[in-house]
Each structure stands twice: as structure tokens, then as C-alpha cells.
Amino acid sequence: MNKIPSALNLGIRRGGLEIRQFARQRESVVFTLLFPVILLAIFGSVFKDTIAPGVTFSQYFVAGMIASGLVNTGFQSLAITIPMERDVGGLKRLRGTPMPASSYFIGKAILIAVSMIIQIALLFGFGLLFFGVEMPTEASKWLTFTWLVLLGSACSTALGIAFSIVPKSGRGASAVVSPIVIILQFFSGVFFVFTQLPTWMQQLAAIFPLKWLTQGMRSVFLPDSFAAQEVAKSWETGRTFLILVIWLVIGTFFSVRKFKWDRD
């Protein structure tokens, strides 16, 4: 008797399969990957002002777009597609095999990470070519960027899987999930300068990870002088890390404990 393949091994295979399935849904691929670029094009054309000396709105917006890309790609897409997979019996079939839940989650995390890397590359490309977006030059900023993307992607994946237990059916999932994400984007300073939002909105947003991801991305793409204009007069990098880790733990806990393989 050979050994059963390890959970990690199967997770990586699941990742490959997830990417293959995703790549075959052409409309969804184009929309998902280019959506941030389209938004950047719209907002970059509408708001041509600078919001601080040397900081264009496009520059500000790129930070917000990457952060909300993490939420759209991970949380939103998983919280909608997992109930759909559940509806058609795909999850129940998987449950009946020796593949463990952790492999399924790893597969999703791989899909989200790959999709995120492509989105960021496109956003950087278009931003540099057409909207005068400037890339950070210091290594420390790229380091921050890297852990923000990895931690943000993991956190968003875990929360998306966890939230997939809320919609009762795939059909209704998008009606439940999309408004949450859109409201969160407005509250978290993705579309507007965060400090110009009402205080109660800022405080509410501070509970959720998107605000911290956005602020973290600003610390990467905006000059450090802009930190003085943040609510806390600093980038709060340590606190951002801590809050994202807390949400990652919460998301993972509910994913592992409460994941629903079957409709009833």
C-alpha cells in the first residue's frame, strides 16, 4: 500500500487545477484582471489634481486599487464562487475523497496569489505608461509591499472562505457579498482621501482589514512626508501587520471549523 499524498502536495495540485479552471472562464479572467486598470483609467482621467505636494490622485489611487484588488480577488470572488461550487455538488464530491480541506484551501490561496500578482503587474504597467505613477525606489518599501501583498492575500483568502458559509446559495451570493465590499471600499479610503471622510466612517473602517491594507499601500507608494496627513500622523506599519494577522487568524478559524461542503 502506497502512502496517501500529503495535504501540501495535493494543495499545490489543487492550485494548478484552480488556475486552469479560472483561465478557461475568459470573460471572468479579463474582467478580474483588468478591472483595477479600468478603474485607474477612469479615476486617473477624472481627478487630475494633486492631493499633496508631489502626490497625484493617480498615485494615491494605485495604493487603494492594489489594496481593494486584494479584497476583490480574494474575499469577494471566493465568497461568491464557493457557494456556487457548493450548489452544483462539487464540494460534496470533494468531501467524499481523501483530499483534506486544507488542500482545498491551499489551492484557493494559490489561485488568489497568482491572480493578484498578474493584476499588480498590469496595474504597474498601465500606471507607469499612461498615468505617471511612480514606483518606490527604497528596498524597505518593496519589503513592506511584499509582505502586505502576501499577508493581505492570505487574509483575504481566509476571510473569503470563511464568509462563503453565509450566502445560502450561489445565486444569492453576489447580492450579499458585493455591497459589503463596495461599502468597505468607500469607507476605507480607496476612492476618496481617507482623512476627508467623516470620523464615524473612519472609525468603522478601522475595524476591517481593507483600511489597513490601503494605508499600508500608501506607505509604499506615497512619500513619507504624506504620513503626517494620515489620521494617526504616521503609517502605523506595526499596527497594520497586527490587525491583518488577527483577521487572518479569525478567517482561518472559521474556515477550518465552519466550512460548509453541502447545501443543507
Add this chain to the structure above:
Amino acid sequence: MNVIEVKGLKKRYGQVHAVRGVDLSIPAGEIFALLGPNGAGKTTTVEILEGFRSRDAGEISILGFDPQTTGHAARQWRNRIGIVLQSAADAGDLTVIETVKHFSGYYSNPRDVDEVMAAVGLEEKSGALIRNLSGGQRRRLDVALGIIGSPELLFLDEPTTGFDPEARRAFWALIEKLRGTGTTILLTTHYLDEAEALADRVAVINSGLIIEVSTPAELGGRATSQAVVSWRDGSQVKTEATDNPTAVVARLSTHFGGEIPELAVIRPSLEDIYLKMIGGVHE
């Protein structure tokens, strides 16, 4: 040791007692059919055995494991069973061969992918996207995914619902092939002819209880029940219920001096017996 051993299984949903004390013993290599109308507790019972549902009471051993086992033991258990569920419509964007190959990677000793493709008759569809398969082809893919791990026990839940007669015959031939490999099969079905064609033994479940377990030929006293001889005498159709139909036919043959007009000897079909057992409730 029996592959499936169930004692006193009970399950309640709120005030509804779905399963009220089911016992089952299924030895290795047997094809066992579970029959019952909708709402009889059939699906609940099978889903508990498959590990998809919890139970309120009773002891269950499936290949020596409790279906509620978790963690690594659960993986070892699932490595040895195969499940073909009702109506799955997932993975439409993958090809048949990609899916079968991928699932084969879940098990420690998978069957050869090409062999399985041939066994279910999908070789020619191997490069087709799953969403382009017909209903019967999809069902055969479901079976392929159920048997790819070379399971010792296979659950088949209403495998031929929606099949045309030809596809059903082909499917039965496939199950006969699996019988040849020694796979134990627990089959649930609505079709009595299917149970009769495939099963070594059948159990009839109604209102959460097993009413009888028997071979298809003997269920409900079918083998010993009276036969009905019918014939035409002048303008009248006559019938006679008897334990000795051969004697009746011989007598009639003498009476008519050879050929008996419109002779028929009718024994109750499995369906007649079944309908009588479940009190005429049939969907």
C-alpha cells in the same frame, strides 16, 4: 468481517424521526440495494454511512472505521471507499481526462486512468469539456471518479436516474464488471428492475425502518407466492391462483385438447411485491 455493519442507527430532524433503528450487515463483495420511497430514510441512512451526516444513535463500522472519524484516520478511510452522489454538475471547465487524472492523485493506489476511462466507455470523450457531456456521459464520469481510487466499497446513489434504456443496460454491464473485481457496492435506486438485475440482496426501508432484507427473488415471499394462470374460455377471460401452475396448465391442456387460448402464467414482479410492502406509496 462485514464491510458494512450497522446496529440501531437513529436520526431525527427536529420532530421528524427520519431513521428509527436501522440494522445492516453487508459482507465483502456483495452488491446490496437499498429500496424505499422518498422520505423513507434511505438518503439519510446512506449519507450517514458516507460520513456526510451525523447520527443520533447506533453503532456503525464501515471497513472498520466510524464514518464520523476525523483527521488522518478519515483520509485513510476515504482512501478505501468511493462515492457516486446524485446529480453533481461541477468542474464544467475541465476536460474529462484532466478531471479523472486529478482525482486519481488523491488516492494512494489509484486505478490506471486509461483503464477507468475504458471501463466507463469515455475514451472518445477524454478531451471533451465536462460541460459538453450528455447526462449519461456525465453520470459515467461520476462513476469513473468514484472508482478511480480502487475502492473496496462503492456507494452508488440512484446512478441511472434520467438514463435512456440503452444507457441503463450499458451502466449495468459496468457494475457487473465491478462485481468481478470484488468491490462491495451499496446501491440506492428507484428502479426495481435495476435492483433485480444487479443486487445480490435488497433491503426495503420505509418510515425509517428496514421492513425486510432478502434476495430479489425471495423478497416479500415472492418465490413462494401463488402464481396466477389466465386463459380464454369462449368469450370469457378466466384466472386461477395456484401453488402448482404446471398442474393447472396440464389440466387445461387436456381440457382444450392441446393449445390453451391466450395462456399466461403470471408471478408477482419485484415491483408488485415492493409496492405492497410499502403500502402502495410510490412516487
